[in-house]
Amino acid sequence: MTKNMKDVEALIRLFDQSDWVEMRLEVEGLSIVLSNDPSAGARALSTSAASVAHPAPMAATASAAVAVSARSPAAAGPATTVVPDGLxxxxxxxxxxxxxxxxxxxxxxxxxxxxxxxxxxxxxxxxxxxxxxxxxxxxxxxxxxxxxxxxxxxxxxxxxxxxxxx
CATH class of the missing domain: 2.40.50.100 (RNA polymerase II/Efflux pump adaptor protein, barrel-sandwich hybrid domain)
Structure with a gap:
């Protein structure tokens, strides 16, 4: 497995551990969309199956454009750290x-x-x-x-x- 594929796998693991609903990443002509919305999979598959079949090599760069839609705070659950008054x-x-x-x-x-x-x-x-x-x-x-x-x-x-x- 190439280093670039390991980067993609690491990104997927981080996304799975987050409370994000959707993430889009575009780097050097490669577009990745990760979503926890069940209906998004069918839309993405129908519109981009050909481009995902043979992705171009990818390198993580600071110029990567990332768009993230986070769940609402209520949907994410209670925070694990309460900020006391005065701090x-x-x-x-x-x-x-x-x-x-x-x-x-x-x-x-x-x-x-x-x-x-x-x-x-x-x-x-x-x-x-x-x-x-x-x-x-x-x-x-x-x-x-x-x-x-x-x-x-x-x-x-x-x-x-x-x-x-x-």
Whole structure:
């Protein structure tokens, strides 16, 4: 199996673990549509069966165009982390794998109790070899890490809790 097919399989696994309804990905002439809508399969099969039969090689790039339709918060179920009054959550900008440090064995970007600024990078979210740095977005003190390193996170999941500083 080629590396590109492994990337596609990884994308499918991430999609299966998410609460997304549909995802569309277009990279270098290859179009992939993933959907949890039973009626979408028949539509996609009838309109694009020929193009899926022999896909062009694909490389994960930062220029990939992705359109995602997330389920409503009510349909997604209750959040696993409740944000207490007086604290602010730093949330995941996209679905992917959460990493506290820039590489395995390195020190985490931030530690509990550390003062952070809005531009402080606090972690990375990785999907299909595309790493997205996450900035705190708030000035304060880090009081809780909500996710274990290397775990899958959904879009908008709380990653850290911060006590804002005036």
């Amino acid at each position: 602010v959550a730093v949330r995941a900008p996209n679905l992917g794998t959460f990493y506290r440090s820039p590489k395995p064995g390195a020190q985490p970007y931030v530690e509990l109790g550390q003062a952070i600024e809005p531009e402080t990078e606090v972690c990375l979210i990785e999907v299909m070899k595309l790493f997205t740095p996450v900035k705190a977005g708030v000035r304060g003190r880090l009081v809780r890490v909500c996710v274990e390193d290397g775990c899958m996170v959904d879009y908008d999941a709380p990653l850290f809790l911060v006590e804002p500083l005036a």
